[in-house]
Each structure stands twice: as structure tokens, then as C-alpha cells.
Amino acid sequence: MIENVTKFTNQLDAAARLLEILPKKELVERKTLIICPSFDSVILVDEIARELNLSYEMLFCENISAPNNAECDIASVSETEEIVINDELVRAFGISYDFIYGEAHRKYEEILKQIYKFRKGEQIKSLQSRNVLLIDEGCETGLTAMICVKTLIKLGAKTISYATPLIAADVAVSLGDLVDEIYTTQKIVNFIDVDSYYDEKIPVTNELIMSILLDSPKYLPLQKEQGEEDAI
Known part of the structure; x- marks a missing residue:
């Protein structure tokens, strides 16, 4: 049985609610680079990147x-x-x-x-002296977040913050020791699985992901616009 938490309609709904709690002005002023850790999170990340006018990169x-x-x-x-x-x-x-x-x-x-x-x-470029915001659609075990954080540290990131619509409460505690800040709308004690907290997730296919990345002015490796202030 799902504990008393607010479910999201889909990834776009989750993005909108996450945007409500993110320090938008600070992220923009610091020219933060957004990192997307999975294909499942591309829809969410691309929406937030567009709203904040910040570039994002995939971390595979x-x-x-x-x-x-x-x-x-x-x-x-x-x-x-x-x-x-x-x-x-x-x-x-x-x-x-x-x-x-x-x-x-x-x-x-x-x-x-x-x-x-x-x-x-x-290969992913050096993140030396960059402020990074890692955004995921949900965090159940923290395994993906932890491998990303370890990699971002190796790449030289100056600061690493983590944002997710929902996270297991115990994982938030352990992950909190590894990152500078955690932004989340909900910490869930009896976490089931990420999909359980979305009503109608937009199906993620290779075709959709490629379409989003090709069309997005914010996906750094394929940016059509050169010389943007937030580009590396």
C-alpha cells in the first residue's frame, strides 16, 4: 500500500513541481550545468533545462x-x-x-x-570548476545517484547538487553526505518504486529520446545555438 504521498500525473507534472522548489536565480547566476543520468529522466530534465535556460549533458x-x-x-x-x-x-x-x-x-x-x-x-568533457545539478525522475536505492556523483567528482565538478521529485527517505540521508544540496518535493519512508508515484508516465522510447535531444536547444552536445552563455 502506497503511503500518503502526492503522485505526479507524468514527467512534465513532476518537472513543474520540482521547478517550484529549485533556487532558479542562483542556478542561473552560477551558470549551472544540468546532468541527466538516464534516458528515463530525459523528458523531465529537458523540460527543466528549457525553463531555466540552462544547458544539460547526459552522463551515461x-x-x-x-x-x-x-x-x-x-x-x-x-x-x-x-x-x-x-x-x-x-x-x-x-x-x-x-x-x-x-x-x-x-x-x-x-x-x-x-x-x-x-x-x-x-567523451564527456571535463567539469573542472563547474557547478552541477544532477536531476533524476526518482531515487529508490540511490545507486544511480551515487555512481553519477562519484563520476562528477572525478570530472572535477566544483559543486554537486541533486534534484529529484521523490526520494526514499533513507537514501536522502546517505546521499546528503555526498552532495552539496538535495532538492526534492517528497521524501518517502516506505518507498515502493519510482513508477508507482506517476499516474500516466509518458512512454520512453529510443525514438522519443533522440527526437527530444535533436530538437532541444539545451542539450549541450547537439546544441544548434553557439556561443550561449551557459555552454562550456
């Missing part, structure tokens, strides 16, 4: 599932080959680290294909 990462349970993520790897592992689950399931690193290599090959398709084969 892939989660690694337990060998006998595709629904249970035990680790994550990013495009810079950073890895975050849920050691507690790994020990509980008796999973070997050789398995994890083998899967990480396989997943990295998939990430390279994404980079080629959605960033014209270019």
Missing part, C-alpha cells in the same frame, strides 16, 4: 543486476569506468566480485554505443 551509466534476479541492482558503472558496488547485497547473495567486474566490462561496451549514438562518439 549502466546498472548491474544480480545473476539470478534482474530486478535487483547490485552495482553500477559509468562512462568514465567508475564503479559503485552495493557490498551488503553482494555479500548477502554470495556474488563474486569477478562476476561484477566482468559485467561492468560488458556494460561499458553498451555505454560506448550510447556515447556514439547520443554524443557523436565524444
